[in-house]
Amino acid sequence: MGSTFGGLNTAYTGLVAARSGLDVTGQNIANVNTEGYTRQRVTTSSIESPARAGLFSAGVVAGQGVSVDAIARLGDQVVDGQVRSAAATAGYQSTRASVIATLEASLGEPSTTGIASQLTAFWSAWGDVANNPAESGPAAVLIGQATSLAASLSAGHRAVDEQWSGLRTQADGLAAELNSAASQVADLNARIRTNTQLGVSSNELIDARSVLTERIAAIAGGTVREVGDGTVDVLVGGNALVSGTSSRTVAVTGGYSMATAGAGVSVEWADRPGQSVALTGGSLAGAVSLLQPAAAGGTGGVLAEAAASYDALATQLATQVNAVHRTGVTADGTSDHDFFALTPGVSAARGLTVLPTGAATIASGNGTGGAHDSTVALAIERLGTGTGSPDRAWSAIVAGIGATSKSESQQATLTDLAATSAKNRQLSGSGVSLDEENVNLLSYQHAYQGAARVMTAIDEMLDTLINGMGRVGR
DSSP: OOOOHHHHHHHHHHHHHHHHHHHHHHHHTTTTTTTTTEEEEEEEEEEEEEEESSTTTSSOOOOOOOEEEEEEEEEOHHHHHHHHHHHHHHHHHHHHHHHHHHHHHHOOOOTTSSHHHHHHHHHHHHHHHSSTOOOHHHHHHHHHHHHHHHHHHHHHHHHHHHHHHHHHHHHHHHHHHHHHHHHHHHHHHHHHHHHHHHHHHOOOHHHHHHHHHHHHHHHHOOOOEEOOTTTTEEEETTTEEEETTOOEEEEEEEETTTTTOOOOEEEEEEEEEEEEEOOSSSSSHHHHTTSSSGGGOOSSSSSHHHHHHHHHHHHHHHHHOOOOOOBBOOTSSBOOOOSSEETTOOOOTTTTTEESSSSSGGOBOSSSSSSOOOOOHHHGGGGGGGGGGGHHHHHHHHHHHHHHHHHHHHHHHHHHOOOOOOHHHHHHHHOOOOHHHHHHHHHHHHHHHHHHHHHHHHHHEEEEEETTOOOTTO
């Protein structure tokens, strides 16, 4: 039969296991609102009875109590991978949708101050000049309206350029955040590997690393590969961003304005200049896709395409109006005068200026109808209703950007829902439930009380055995 003293150790192991369970439950409750925290559980196993041999070894003997084997982190690697994948897609679409929505808002359409309204007012001003070709009032209104239209085109182009520059700076910030997260993951890898070798729990460190890898995925679409020593490798575009306890850095290359960006913006490995990082998702990939130069067929970056549209509209407006205005005659009897000028070395939208300064310098007629000849002014007025008019070109620009914005917004909504769904699945398995923890709290409390009662009972038995024996007959 077993030793009475051995029963104390059995009761003691029960106390230790119950106390460990209480400690872990308390840790879970304390971190119920901690971002990235994964609930934990004590894993235990029973200790078998000791092997015995000899003359007095007969009989069945109970085990020796319970062993606390580990504190398990109740995470799911498959679900974690799904969360990272969804975060990468959502980060990409969210960035694109936000930038294009801002671009659409900058168009200011429809509104009474938008370019469409100003084009209409510009053509109407030519009609007023046609009705009163020799008067200074309608001419002044026309020049003022033309100047306002040119300023709106310049402001629209400038807004796109500033948005491009802001996004370019934002890309630098994302790259810096990515590099910082990668460095922190490498540091955590080193600490987790050391703890694993020492047999120390690293659950909280793993949680912190999981938050960082999810952020890396949201920025650059990184994937995670588990390594047997407790570390993880983080891959971006198939190449290691983090490998064990070392990390690499990336850098965004390209100018900070559309005029100096040249071939566009790209992300490269800092230790291998010229080697692009093949981003497969994330907000940085979304930003880079928007920072590409304009291309034939509208396949370039959205912002550069929008700026090119402003330039094309300004060029079209100047070309069509000038072509008709050159056929007219000004007050001094000369012809072949331009109404608009395009400043050399400057984008068309930013360099569009109005040349006439008054009624005498506006060629409203062709010289065949006397002082009241308005054939040229009427011809220019009709430009606004033609099949190839600047008005229709602008409408096509606005419609194209609006359609792109709506499409990107819908995709962003869908990817956000997918990311939220994946996150909810992760939390349902690894998140802390206060109801469940309270049940565990009571369970471990009762287990502790039970083990304490066992120890008390054995203590009383030993007291009887030690202090009560040998008193017979006294």
